[in-house]
Amino acid sequence: KQEVTQIPAALSVPEGENLVLNCSFTDSAIYNLQWFRQDPGKGLTSLLLIQSSQREQTSGRLNASLDKSSGRSTLYIAASQPGDSATYLCAVIVGTGGFKTIFGAGTRLFVKA
Amino acid sequence: DTGVSQDPRHKITKRGQNVTFRCDPISEHNRLYWYRQTLGQGPEFLTYFQNEAQLEKSRLLSDRFSAERPKGSFSTLEIQRTEQGDSAMYLCASSPYGTEQETQYFGPGTRLLVL
Numbered sequence: 449k450q451e452v453t454q455i456p457a458a459l460s461v462p463e464g465e466n467l468v469l470n471c472s473f474t475d476s477a478i479y480n481l482q483w484f485r486q487d488p489g490k491g492l493t494s495l496l497l498i499q500s501s502q503r504e505q506t507s508g509r510l511n512a513s514l515d516k517s518s519g520r521s522t523l524y525i526a527a528s529q530p531g532d533s534a535t536y537l538c539a540v541i542v543g544t545g546g547f548k549t550i551f552g553a554g555t556r557l558f559v560k561a
Numbered sequence: 562d563t564g565v566s567q568d569p570r571h572k573i574t575k576r577g578q579n580v581t582f583r584c585d586p587i588s589e590h591n592r593l594y595w596y597r598q599t600l601g602q603g604p605e606f607l608t609y610f611q612n613e614a615q616l617e618k619s620r621l622l623s624d625r626f627s628a629e630r631p632k633g634s635f636s637t638l639e640i641q642r643t644e645q646g647d648s649a650m651y652l653c654a655s656s657p658y659g660t661e662q663e664t665q666y667f668g669p670g671t672r673l674l675v676l
Contacts, residue, residue, distance in 0.1 A: 551603030
């Protein structure tokens with residue numbers, strides 16, 4: 449059974465810091481891995497999608513890496529800003545024939561001005 | 562393209578009542594997904610559709626839950642005989658082409674409170 453774990457559960461940093469969010473999954477047989485952002489009481493916004501054959505993806509100040517063999521992904525946020533404050537969720541797509549998306553519980557990030 | 566929309570945004574109901582939620586995906590997106598999210602947790606997969614066909618159902622989707630996508634466009638999620646444990650945010654997402662390699666686009670969610 450695939451399980452997704454995110455560490456840390458919560459993180460508070462001063463503005464301008466570079467930070468790393470961690471995601472681990474127990475079964476390396478995944479189609480892809482996505483990082484999402486969720487603001488309080490809102491839906492999810494996709495940040496980055498890494499295909500199973502890829503090692504990393506970048507978008508602006510965000511960089512996500514994927515190591516399937518070790519079951520790990522990291523989301524790197526450069527020069528953090530107060531507007532980055534949100535919950536960051538990692539999700540893997542798994543399955544044969546049909547498929548399902550399995551999420552971690554998220555990392556709640558607070559960036560202090 | 563107006564994004565994924567969900568209706569209602571909030572629903573308060575009494576235990577034992579039936580509720581129905583609607584999701585309108587991004588136009589012409591083939592895949593549509595339903596998730597449930599409780600406070601402090603990530604979304605839990607419930608089911609997904611490829612056009613009008615329901616291809617996967619989670620064991621979380623008990624007999625009281627049913628989802629439809631009759632014409633391959635909007636979808637409804639019905640919960641019968643609601644219980645307090647059904648209180649959660651119900652999220653809908655869609656993706657365009659029907660492969661596993663695609664980004665999912667989420668709606669704002671319907672927050673259900675069962676009293």
